[in-house]
Amino acid sequence: MIFEALEVGIYGANCYIAGSEETKEAAIIDPGSEFDKIDKKINDLGLTPKIVILTHYHGDHIAAVQEFIDKYGTKVYIHKGDAEALNDSSMNFSKTMFGKGVSIKADVELKDGDEITLGELKFEIIHTPGHTKGGICIKVGNIMMTGDTLFSGSIGRTDLPGGSFEEIIKSIKEKIFKYEDDTVIYPGHMSPSTIKKEKQYNPFVN
Numbered sequence: 001m002i003f004e005a006l007e008v009g010i011y012g013a014n015c016y017i018a019g020s021e022e023t024k025e026a027a028i029i030d031p032g033s034e035f036d037k038i039d040k041k042i043n044d045l046g047l048t049p050k051i052v053i054l055t056h057y058h059g060d061h062i063a064a065v066q067e068f069i070d071k072y073g074t075k076v077y078i079h080k081g082d083a084e085a086l087n088d089s090s091m092n093f094s095k096t097m098f099g100k101g102v103s104i105k106a107d108v109e110l111k112d113g114d115e116i117t118l119g120e121l122k123f124e125i126i127h128t129p130g131h132t133k134g135g136i137c138i139k140v141g142n143i144m145m146t147g148d149t150l151f152s153g154s155i156g157r158t159d160l161p162g163g164s165f166e167e168i169i170k171s172i173k174e175k176i177f178k179y180e181d182d183t184v185i186y187p188g189h190m191s192p193s194t195i196k197k198e199k200q201y202n203p204f205v206n
Helices: 035-044 065-072 080-086 094-098 165-176 195-201
Strands: 002-008 013-019 025-029 048-053 075-079 108-110 115-118 121-127 136-140 143-147 184-187
Touching: 002 035, 013 035, 013 184, 025 035, 025 115, 035 065, 048 065, 048 115, 075 080, 080 108, 121 165
Parallel strands: 025 048, 048 075, 075 108, 143 184
Antiparallel strands: 002 013, 013 025, 115 121, 121 136, 136 143
Protein backbone atom coordinates (compact mmCIF):
# COMPACT_ATOMS: atom_id res chain seq x y z
CA MET A 1 0.00 0.00 0.00
CA ILE A 2 1.08 3.55 -0.75
CA PHE A 3 -0.01 5.72 2.17
CA GLU A 4 0.38 9.45 2.78
CA ALA A 5 -1.08 11.91 5.27
CA LEU A 6 -1.57 15.62 4.64
CA GLU A 7 -2.79 18.31 7.00
CA VAL A 8 -5.07 20.68 5.10
CA GLY A 9 -7.02 23.86 5.73
CA ILE A 10 -7.29 26.34 8.56
CA TYR A 11 -8.91 23.70 10.78
CA GLY A 12 -5.93 21.36 10.48
CA ALA A 13 -7.88 18.39 9.17
CA ASN A 14 -5.98 15.30 8.07
CA CYS A 15 -6.48 14.04 4.53
CA TYR A 16 -5.23 10.54 3.76
CA ILE A 17 -4.18 9.02 0.45
CA ALA A 18 -4.26 5.22 0.26
CA GLY A 19 -3.06 3.82 -3.05
CA SER A 20 -2.80 0.38 -4.59
CA GLU A 21 0.70 -0.79 -5.48
CA GLU A 22 -0.85 -3.01 -8.16
CA THR A 23 -3.25 -0.69 -9.98
CA LYS A 24 -1.94 2.75 -8.88
CA GLU A 25 -5.53 3.66 -8.05
CA ALA A 26 -6.11 5.68 -4.91
CA ALA A 27 -8.76 6.29 -2.29
CA ILE A 28 -8.80 9.82 -0.91
CA ILE A 29 -10.08 9.97 2.66
CA ASP A 30 -11.49 13.29 3.91
CA PRO A 31 -10.20 15.84 1.36
CA GLY A 32 -11.13 18.75 3.61
CA SER A 33 -9.48 21.64 1.76
CA GLU A 34 -6.47 22.62 -0.40
CA PHE A 35 -7.29 20.53 -3.46
CA ASP A 36 -4.11 21.59 -5.28
CA LYS A 37 -1.91 20.45 -2.40
CA ILE A 38 -3.57 17.04 -2.25
CA ASP A 39 -3.60 16.68 -6.03
CA LYS A 40 0.11 17.46 -6.29
CA LYS A 41 0.94 14.78 -3.74
CA ILE A 42 -1.22 12.26 -5.61
CA ASN A 43 0.55 13.08 -8.87
CA ASP A 44 3.97 12.89 -7.18
CA LEU A 45 3.05 9.39 -6.01
CA GLY A 46 1.98 8.37 -9.52
CA LEU A 47 -1.57 7.60 -8.42
CA THR A 48 -5.02 8.14 -9.94
CA PRO A 49 -7.88 9.00 -7.56
CA LYS A 50 -10.82 6.62 -8.00
CA ILE A 51 -12.89 7.07 -4.86
CA VAL A 52 -13.40 9.54 -2.03
CA ILE A 53 -14.36 8.07 1.34
CA LEU A 54 -15.65 10.47 3.98
CA THR A 55 -15.50 9.65 7.68
CA HIS A 56 -18.32 12.15 8.29
CA TYR A 57 -20.02 15.16 6.74
CA HIS A 58 -18.49 18.20 8.46
CA GLY A 59 -17.22 21.03 6.26
CA ASP A 60 -13.56 20.77 7.27
CA HIS A 61 -13.48 17.20 5.90
CA ILE A 62 -15.38 17.69 2.64
CA ALA A 63 -14.48 21.08 1.12
CA ALA A 64 -12.27 19.70 -1.71
CA VAL A 65 -14.53 16.79 -2.69
CA GLN A 66 -16.24 18.56 -5.59
CA GLU A 67 -12.90 19.35 -7.20
CA PHE A 68 -12.01 15.65 -7.19
CA ILE A 69 -15.35 14.86 -8.78
CA ASP A 70 -14.85 17.55 -11.41
CA LYS A 71 -11.28 16.57 -12.35
CA TYR A 72 -11.30 12.79 -11.91
CA GLY A 73 -14.93 11.71 -11.75
CA THR A 74 -14.29 10.10 -8.38
CA LYS A 75 -17.16 8.29 -6.68
CA VAL A 76 -18.08 9.55 -3.22
CA TYR A 77 -18.74 7.19 -0.30
CA ILE A 78 -20.24 8.17 3.06
CA HIS A 79 -22.28 6.35 5.70
CA LYS A 80 -26.01 6.48 5.05
CA GLY A 81 -26.53 8.31 8.35
CA ASP A 82 -24.51 11.29 7.09
CA ALA A 83 -25.60 11.32 3.44
CA GLU A 84 -28.38 13.87 3.83
CA ALA A 85 -26.17 16.41 5.60
CA LEU A 86 -23.42 15.98 3.00
CA ASN A 87 -25.90 17.23 0.41
CA ASP A 88 -27.06 20.20 2.52
CA SER A 89 -24.64 23.08 3.03
CA SER A 90 -26.60 24.42 5.99
CA MET A 91 -26.29 21.09 7.78
CA ASN A 92 -22.64 20.39 7.01
CA PHE A 93 -21.37 23.82 8.15
CA SER A 94 -19.42 24.40 4.93
CA LYS A 95 -20.89 27.86 4.37
CA THR A 96 -20.13 28.88 7.95
CA MET A 97 -16.60 27.50 7.80
CA PHE A 98 -15.52 28.57 4.33
CA GLY A 99 -18.00 31.19 3.17
CA LYS A 100 -19.28 28.99 0.38
CA GLY A 101 -21.64 26.07 0.58
CA VAL A 102 -20.71 22.51 -0.33
CA SER A 103 -23.53 20.19 -1.36
CA ILE A 104 -22.60 16.74 -2.62
CA LYS A 105 -24.79 13.76 -3.37
CA ALA A 106 -23.08 10.54 -2.35
CA ASP A 107 -22.67 7.82 -4.97
CA VAL A 108 -22.58 5.09 -2.34
CA GLU A 109 -24.22 5.13 1.10
CA LEU A 110 -22.23 2.87 3.38
CA LYS A 111 -23.26 0.72 6.32
CA ASP A 112 -21.35 -1.02 9.09
CA GLY A 113 -19.31 -3.96 7.88
CA ASP A 114 -19.12 -2.89 4.24
CA GLU A 115 -15.86 -3.59 2.41
CA ILE A 116 -14.49 -1.50 -0.44
CA THR A 117 -11.90 -3.09 -2.72
CA LEU A 118 -9.29 -1.13 -4.64
CA GLY A 119 -6.63 -3.29 -6.26
CA GLU A 120 -5.16 -5.40 -3.46
CA LEU A 121 -6.53 -3.06 -0.79
CA LYS A 122 -9.63 -3.81 1.24
CA PHE A 123 -11.18 -0.95 3.21
CA GLU A 124 -13.32 -2.13 6.12
CA ILE A 125 -16.09 0.26 7.14
CA ILE A 126 -16.72 0.51 10.89
CA HIS A 127 -19.76 2.56 11.93
CA THR A 128 -18.77 4.62 14.98
CA PRO A 129 -21.54 7.10 15.83
CA GLY A 130 -21.04 9.75 18.48
CA HIS A 131 -19.41 12.67 16.68
CA THR A 132 -22.11 12.39 14.01
CA LYS A 133 -24.84 9.79 13.52
CA GLY A 134 -23.08 8.36 10.48
CA GLY A 135 -19.46 8.69 11.54
CA ILE A 136 -17.18 5.88 10.44
CA CYS A 137 -13.68 4.56 10.88
CA ILE A 138 -11.89 2.99 7.93
CA LYS A 139 -9.48 0.09 8.44
CA VAL A 140 -7.06 -1.03 5.75
CA GLY A 141 -4.28 -3.42 6.69
CA ASN A 142 -2.83 -2.38 10.05
CA ILE A 143 -4.08 1.20 9.70
CA MET A 144 -7.33 2.66 10.98
CA MET A 145 -8.46 6.14 9.98
CA THR A 146 -10.71 7.25 12.82
CA GLY A 147 -12.04 10.58 11.56
CA ASP A 148 -13.26 12.70 14.46
CA THR A 149 -14.23 9.74 16.63
CA LEU A 150 -10.88 9.04 18.31
CA PHE A 151 -7.83 11.29 18.56
CA SER A 152 -4.47 10.82 20.21
CA GLY A 153 -5.34 11.35 23.86
CA SER A 154 -8.79 12.74 23.11
CA ILE A 155 -12.14 12.17 21.40
CA GLY A 156 -14.31 14.08 18.95
CA ARG A 157 -16.69 16.75 20.18
CA THR A 158 -20.23 15.60 20.85
CA ASP A 159 -22.08 18.92 21.21
CA LEU A 160 -22.97 19.31 17.50
CA PRO A 161 -26.16 17.98 15.86
CA GLY A 162 -26.17 14.18 15.95
CA GLY A 163 -23.46 14.05 18.59
CA SER A 164 -23.63 11.92 21.73
CA PHE A 165 -20.98 11.45 24.41
CA GLU A 166 -22.45 8.08 25.41
CA GLU A 167 -22.45 6.88 21.80
CA ILE A 168 -18.89 7.97 21.05
CA ILE A 169 -17.51 6.24 24.14
CA LYS A 170 -19.43 3.08 23.25
CA SER A 171 -18.14 3.26 19.67
CA ILE A 172 -14.54 3.58 20.83
CA LYS A 173 -14.70 0.82 23.42
CA GLU A 174 -16.81 -1.67 21.47
CA LYS A 175 -16.00 -0.94 17.82
CA ILE A 176 -12.39 0.34 17.81
CA PHE A 177 -10.76 -1.23 20.84
CA LYS A 178 -11.69 -4.75 19.71
CA TYR A 179 -8.94 -4.59 17.07
CA GLU A 180 -5.29 -5.50 17.61
CA ASP A 181 -3.31 -3.30 20.00
CA ASP A 182 -0.66 -2.54 17.37
CA THR A 183 -3.23 -1.09 14.94
CA VAL A 184 -2.06 2.42 14.01
CA ILE A 185 -4.67 5.14 14.51
CA TYR A 186 -4.72 7.97 11.97
CA PRO A 187 -7.25 10.54 13.26
CA GLY A 188 -9.09 13.37 11.57
CA HIS A 189 -6.91 15.94 13.37
CA MET A 190 -3.54 15.86 15.11
CA SER A 191 -0.93 13.10 15.19
CA PRO A 192 -1.17 9.30 14.87
CA SER A 193 -1.39 6.89 17.79
CA THR A 194 -2.06 3.20 18.40
CA ILE A 195 -4.98 1.33 19.90
CA LYS A 196 -2.72 0.13 22.71
CA LYS A 197 -1.68 3.68 23.60
CA GLU A 198 -5.27 4.94 23.59
CA LYS A 199 -6.45 2.04 25.75
CA GLN A 200 -3.76 2.88 28.29
CA TYR A 201 -3.61 6.67 28.30
CA ASN A 202 -6.72 8.23 26.76
CA PRO A 203 -8.44 9.90 29.73
CA PHE A 204 -11.90 9.79 28.12
CA VAL A 205 -12.03 5.99 27.98
CA ASN A 206 -10.23 5.08 31.19
